[in-house]
Amino acid sequence: MKVVLAYVPPMSAKVVIALNKTGREFERVNVSKSDEHYWRLFDKLWKAGEDFVNIEQDIVVSPTILDELENCPAEWCSVAYPYLNGQYPGLGCVRFRAALLQRRPNAVIEAGEWSNAAHKPKHWCAVDHSLTLALNRAGETKHVHYEGVTHLGDHWPTHGCVPRPA
Secondary structure (H helix, E strand, C coil): CEEEEEECCCCCHHHHHHHHHCCCCCEEEECCCCCCHHHHHHHHHHHHCCCEEEEECCEEECCCHHHHHHHCCCCEEEECEEECCEEECCCCEEEECHHHHHHCCCHHHHHHHCCECCECCCCHHHHHHHHHHHHHHCCCCCEEECCCEEECCCCCCCCCCCCCCC
């Protein structure tokens, strides 16, 4: 299972220290070059067709969560973390199995076509929502784990696309 740490500099040392404690090798991928680079990372991983875990730059994993995700029989698992006004099982810590990637080879392409007033197609902030929509429309279901990660930051999108409560 490939483990990828998608980040935009600067990255918290807590994130790297926690990943090191899992005993797993991981690849750091800087997605800051454009608003589309996060989508491009998923496109590349999807096309590779292998099991993978994506960890975002503001997610601190427990020492055992990667083992739990690898051992879970579901083809799409996400670990919920505080985001917006609740617990959100997004791409912050998510695992996809090769079988799902092969069965839904166009999911990331379809996700890249989605847009709204705040997000152009392939925008980093929309990858999470649009990929979930594409997979759900194809009949796929995400299995949610509720323990194993900590979300750093204030739990709101950094570019202000969602109004914060007063």
